Amino acid sequence: MSSPGVIDSTKFVSATSQGFQSYLDYMNRPEAVRTNAYDWYNVAMDDLKESNFDTYNYYMSNPEKTSALFSDAHDFLTPEQMEQMIDLFKQAQESRSLMWQHVVSFDNAWLEKHGRYDPLTHSLDEEVVMNGTRSAMKELIHNEGMEGAVWTAAIHYNTDNIHVHIAMVEPEPTRKKYYPLDKNGNRLYSKETGEVIWDYKGKLHQKNLERIKSQVASAIADQSEMLAKINDLSRQQVGNRDSLYHALRHDRQLQKAYDKIYHQLPSNRQLWKYNNNALNAIRPLMEQFIDDYIEHYRSDEFKHLNEALDHAVFFYKETYGESRYDDFKESKLNALEASLGNGLLKDMNEFYKANQTQAKLLVKYPNYPHSFHSRGRSLNHLNAAFEKSYHEQKNLRDYERMKEEMEYENNAEY
Known part of the structure; x- marks a missing residue:
């Protein structure tokens, strides 16, 4: 079977890790240098490197070029906007926020099939990919309750697999704290400071992570x-x-x-x-x-x-x-x-209520014409029987009273 059209990988690192600082350094570098530095900052692919080096090389080999960094609001971060974003990432680092890195990788043939990539000119519909990334990150941030999170991303190109790298932090962390324990179940303390060792919990819900991939894919291949x-x-x-x-x-x-x-x-209609x-x-x-x-x-x-x-x-x-x-x-x-089964049961419930109504009115009006007492499956059928009987009756008031009683009984709970 051919490679999936879209795959993804996610990993998080602590504020004190080299991975966090590496990404800050990466943001500070020119575009050409960011392309060359791609491998050493991209911690989201560590698991792929460790578990299957061939798969890692196939999907994530160093890109031939890298797009400009973009964000939720900008397709191209100007130097001023970049500086503002770096400040937010530094604030997150000082606040001990984790950094989440996501990689969404595409099979180029899949992109071509859906009209988003031209292999002859090596041109990609970057706007669609960026907007799909924005939709995915907006949903992830909302579903995880991280409304203050910020992120930057870049599109990386190579021969076989174009991919998007995303880095996200919280300038003001909202995640719960995690305290590692020793083998006896006691909290650990730093030898240098004597303080309790802790970090923020970084695990995100799997269903929310899966939505990253599906949101990006939906933007590229419209399923509506x-x-x-x-x-x-x-x-x-x-x-x-x-x-x-x-x-x-x-x-x-x-x-x-x-x-x-x-x-x-x-007999219990609540079970229907x-x-x-x-x-x-x-x-x-x-x-x-x-x-x-x-x-x-x-x-x-x-x-x-x-x-x-x-x-x-x-x-x-x-x-x-x-x-x-x-x-x-x-x-x-x-x-x-x-749905059809519940429709059938709903009709049977109406049939039951209609029969109950007929039985009650038959006792009260035993001499009323047979057309009224005939079997019906719904209020509409009973009304039709009434209309027919009406033309056979001289007493309009009696007819109206009976019809009102029938409608009242039919809408009552038994």
């Missing part, structure tokens, strides 16, 4: 049309509950299956949720009901939905190369099934 198509097919077409109800009113086989399910439901364990015994009947409905009324739309989901799975695997996308299609189809 793909996801909108899946949403429309699953919710508005195959999963349209109004269409389900319409089919139910006119299909005797579905009505028969409906009645079989209805009479096996537990499709994925509730209380319905495990009859869920196969509901699954068969949904399958039959789709086969007879939504087969073309369901075919298109499966094709759209297969396309999405291919895109995710090509982009991220992660097995967790294997169940993307399955989870979407399960959600569709649950």
